Amino acid sequence: MVESSSCAQPLVGPKIPRLCLQYTWENVTVFVPDPNSQEWQDLGLVSEFYNGSCIAQPQECDKVRRFLKRHVLEGSVPKKGKKVSTMGGNQISWDQVGRYRYLYPGAIKVLDSKEAYNGEVWEIEKPLK
Numbered sequence: 001m002v003e004s005s006s007c008a009q010p011l012v013g014p015k016i017p018r019l020c021l022q023y024t025w026e027n028v029t030v031f032v033p034d035p036n037s038q039e040w041q042d043l044g045l046v047s048e049f050y051n052g053s054c055i056a057q058p059q060e061c062d063k064v065r066r067f068l069k070r071h072v073l074e075g076s077v078p079k080k081g082k083k084v085s086t087m088g089g090n091q092i093s094w095d096q097v098g099r100y101r102y103l104y105p106g107a108i109k110v111l112d113s114k115e116a117y118n119g120e121v122w123e124i125e126k127p128l129k
Contacts, residue, residue, distance in 0.1 A: 027119040029073040031086075031103070031128060034111060039126040043067065070128050077120055090128055103128070 033040045045064055048054070054061035069088030078084045083093045093104050101110040103124060112123040 026074065027076050029075070029077050029120045029122065031071045031073070032121055032123050033071070033127040034123060034125050037126045043127060067127070075119075077122070086128070092128065105129075 035041075043063075045067055048061060049064055054064055058065065066088060070086055070090050072087045073084060073092075074087060075084075077094070080095055081093055083091050085091055091105075094101055094110070095104065096102075101113075102108060103110065103122075106129060108128065109125040110122050111125055114121045
């Protein structure tokens, strides 16, 4: 992930600098938590990212790296109900209830989704565990 003004879609909200994922060699799906959710704020990842040495030495930011891997799926979103693993090993699936989509486990509501040139970005109500 790099800070950039040339990214097509920001991956985080207005209080956090514009970041984009540069992963162009295959399709990915990125699950982006609502930056206003209490669960996101409680993680303290923004302060770790900027107060630590994450930009210069990403290997020093274990918490941020684990978080990112839990929220990136290599490839496209699977068919409804099919379980897949994120890069961090989380087993997830999704279902539609009425007009809303939910990620499981946890019944995490999908707030929005957008297509990108190399995959999709799903904004979710809180971070995946």
